[in-house]
Amino acid sequence: MNDVMGLENKDGVQTADVISVLLGHVKEGYKFNPDTPLTEGDRNYVSNPSPDDKVHCLVTIVSANSLSLMDQSIINKMKTVKEQANDIDIPQFILLTKIDEVCPLVKKDLKKTYTSKKIHEKINQCSNLIGTPVKFIFPVKIYCYESDTNDPTDILIMLALRHIVSAANDYVASL
Known part of the structure; x- marks a missing residue:
């Protein structure tokens, strides 16, 4: 289960980060940055997610x-x-x-x-x-x-x- 902060305010999660969660690219426990979405190459980015990593x-x-x-x-x-x-x-x-x-x-x-x-x-x-x-x-x-x-x-x-x-x-x- 993934629970992410809402999209409704400037301190909320980035849309790109929600999509990364859907695809399984976000390591468990990652603290989302409201200013910058997670990108490939970041240490918290999962390059090859397993089915268990995906939503x-x-x-x-x-x-x-x-x-x-x-x-x-x-x-x-x-x-x-x-x-x-x-x-x-x-x-x-x-x-x-x-x-x-x-x-x-x-x-x-x-x-x-x-x-x-x-x-x-x-x-x-x-x-x-x-x-x-x-x-x-x-x-x-x-x-x-x-x-x-x-x-x-x-x-x-x-x-x-x-x-x-x-x-x-x-x-x-x-x-």
Whole structure:
């Protein structure tokens, strides 16, 4: 599992570095430089990555309540990474978080997530902005203030996770 800092600010990871991660060219533990992407010849650059070094599934986290506020430059970076992942057939998903903050109905009852018009609108908006098909966008509520887990939140997360793991397994099997 690779977790990289977001693309949204000047201190975030470079788009080229995210692509290098996808391709397996980044050594584990490398600290990304927000000013300069990793290049071939750097001591942290893996020239001949093994299948284990490569990413098997790309998961992007997007906040439902900030979709309309996303800067075009961030959207363009996301599309660039998405296109590279498409070129090498890496499965891709988006976790659309904070759905409880954009829909009062869902805030009251998470079981209404897939019947909420507001959530459908947000999923479609996300799909249109980034270009990811709707069926690969999973609305989830993140644990923020809760001290205990609850079934509706867990079910949404587990549904997304099941699809992500299945796609990653299929990808690895195809290598």
